[in-house]
Amino acid sequence: MSTPPSVLVIDDEPRSVEVMARILREEFDVHVASGAAEARGILEANWIQAIFCDQRMPGLTGVQFLSEVRDRWPDIVRMIVTGYTEPDDMIDAINAAGIYQYITKPWHPDQLLLAARNATHLFAMQRDHERLSLELRLAPPAAEGRLVRQRERVRGSYHFESIIRTPTSPLNETCRQAAKAAAFDIPVLIQGETGTGKELMARALHYASQRDTGAFVAVNCGAIPDELLESELFGHRKGAFTGAHANRRGLVEEADGGTLFLDEIGDISAAFQVKLLRFLQEGEFRALGTNETTRVDVRVLAATHRDLREEVRAGRFREDLYFRLSAMVLTIPPLRDRPDDVRVLANHLLDAACLRHGRHVRGFTPDTMAALIRHDWPGNVRELQNEVLRMLVLAEQDALGVELLSPGLRATGDGDGARHGVGPMDSIPHTGPLQQRMDVLEAQILMETIVRCGWNKSLTARELGLSRVGLRAKLDRYGIVPNAGQRTIQ
Numbered sequence: 001m002s003t004p005p006s007v008l009v010i011d012d013e014p015r016s017v018e019v020m021a022r023i024l025r026e027e028f029d030v031h032v033a034s035g036a037a038e039a040r041g042i043l044e045a046n047w048i049q050a051i052f053c054d055q056r057m058p059g060l061t062g063v064q065f066l067s068e069v070r071d072r073w074p075d076i077v078r079m080i081v082t083g084y085t086e087p088d089d090m091i092d093a094i095n096a097a098g099i100y101q102y103i104t105k106p107w108h109p110d111q112l113l114l115a116a117r118n119a120t121h122l123f124a125m126q127r128d129h130e131r132l133s134l135e136l137r138l139a140p141p142a143a144e145g146r147l148v149r150q151r152e153r154v155r156g157s158y159h160f161e162s163i164i165r166t167p168t169s170p171l172n173e174t175c176r177q178a179a180k181a182a183a184f185d186i187p188v189l190i191q192g193e194t195g196t197g198k199e200l201m202a203r204a205l206h207y208a209s210q211r212d213t214g215a216f217v218a219v220n221c222g223a224i225p226d227e228l229l230e231s232e233l234f235g236h237r238k239g240a241f242t243g244a245h246a247n248r249r250g251l252v253e254e255a256d257g258g259t260l261f262l263d264e265i266g267d268i269s270a271a272f273q274v275k276l277l278r279f280l281q282e283g284e285f286r287a288l289g290t291n292e293t294t295r296v297d298v299r300v301l302a303a304t305h306r307d308l309r310e311e312v313r314a315g316r317f318r319e320d321l322y323f324r325l326s327a328m329v330l331t332i333p334p335l336r337d338r339p340d341d342v343r344v345l346a347n348h349l350l351d352a353a354c355l356r357h358g359r360h361v362r363g364f365t366p367d368t369m370a371a372l373i374r375h376d377w378p379g380n381v382r383e384l385q386n387e388v389l390r391m392l393v394l395a396e397q398d399a400l401g402v403e404l405l406s407p408g409l410r411a412t413g414d415g416d417g418a419r420h421g422v423g424p425m426d427s428i429p430h431t432g433p434l435q436q437r438m439d440v441l442e443a444q445i446l447m448e449t450i451v452r453c454g455w456n457k458s459l460t461a462r463e464l465g466l467s468r469v470g471l472r473a474k475l476d477r478y479g480i481v482p483n484a485g486q487r488t489i490q
């Protein structure tokens with residue numbers, strides 16, 4: 001049996017809370033709070049879908065509290081319970097706070113149950129909508145025909161916008177350069193530690209280039225021994241070597257008209273470096289077991305986790321090959337040098353994992369996020385991806401707490417979230433005029449939200465409680481645009 005939706009009732013009048021809770025318990029998992037402080041604790045620890053809040057509370061009004069809820073938990077459907085017909089300005093305040101419904105006392109039990117049913121239904125619809133938007137983003141709609149559909153699907157998934165980063169990330173500069181390089185048919189060398197997103201960058205570059213309708217063929221040169229690498233890349237004729245039972249086209253030919261991505265290029269042997277250089281110089285190759293040459297038109301992108309210049313200096317990599325491969329060099333900074341990216345990446349990877357595995361969780365607790373941000377990430381984004389997936393697999397509650405972190409991360413993370421003030425605040429300047437610091441914070445919140453909403457402005461505006469026009473003005477102001485490689489704050 002599925003668990004009933006959770007609702008929260010807030011009222012400082014014990015009798016009212018009791019009566020409401022008793023009625024709602026027929027269909028819902030009911031939490032109760034007598035004031036704002038208690039309600040915050042419940043919201044932090046539980047996956048609440050709808051709130052009934054009394055307007056009259058000690059300290060702050062129900063509308064004020066629900067505005068705070070909207071800012072922190074925008075998905076929760078908020079309802080206000082008022083004692084009598086309110087004046088017009090109260091109605092305006094209710095509208096401004098994005099409150100779904102107001103219920104006047106005395107209410108009828110059926111009216112209360114109906115409101116709760118509608119609210120939790122709305123919550124579920126919103127979630128479905130978000131999930132579908134994410135799904136569409138990961139696998140965009142197809143065009144005509146099977147081949148086109150496959151290509152479209154891949155192209156839609158790989159563009160510079162799918163390289164998740166904040167407006168202040170050092171990765172913006174790399175993407176800007178990559179977007180420029182995309183327009184020129186030149187070889188590009190992508191450097192960066194393992195798991196930093198070199199292949200992702202190569203794919204984005206390919207799909208932003210004029211070769212985007214051609215194939216993107218990736219070869220992991222480091223994983224294949226020499227003889228096999230030659231046959232994989234250039235193909236072979238039947239009988240060329242023991243086991244060559246039939247003619248086979250090489251990957252270079254598969255990439256004709258498109259892009260050949262040579263991953264881990266720093267790992268190829270000296271002998272294979274010579275063969276590759278010949279191919280790059282002449283644009284033609286010989287399949288194993290034949291004397292015929294075949295000419296192809298491919299653009300070569302290469303990647304390595306090594307410092308290839310150092311390899312050249314040390315005599316392990318040919319200088320002429322290095323220059324053939326690196327008309328332009330792009331460097332992807334390690335994740336530990338871009339801690340702000342960890343936050344948006346972690347949320348993005350969690351959304352994607354939830355979608356893929358059909359799970360629903362609310363997100364990371366502040367302490368967990370603090371630990372993620374502080375970790376060194378030697379395996380970079382791939383390691384973060386694994387960590388997020390691991391937490392999701394182990395999670396038994398809505399919020400992913402520090403107890404789910406792997407031991408190495410937990411040791412540096414326990415209990416530090418609150419002390420370190422996790423959030424976009426981490427990266428705002430510690431000194432300078434207030435307005436300037438507020439602007440950086442505002443830009444980060446906009447960026448984080450719009451990335452999470454898949455650049456859907458309506459969703460983003462709704463989450464942030466802005467009109468579409470208001471949102472557009474703010475995006476313009478900070479220069480946040482989803483063009484290839486351009487996501488910066490000027």
Ligand SMILES: Nc1ncnc2c1ncn2[C@@H]1O[C@H](COP(=O)(O)OP(=O)(O)OP(=O)(O)O)[C@@H](O)[C@H]1O
Binds near residue numbers: 163164199263303305
């Ligand atoms: N900025 C990013 N935004 C979203 N996903 C990312 C980002 N960077 C990396 N990833 C994801 O992390 C994983 C590792 O990325 P990728 O394979 O491109 O790294 P790599 O540098 O080529 O790794 P290796 O050196 O091991 O070949 C992939 O699933 C990729 O989609």
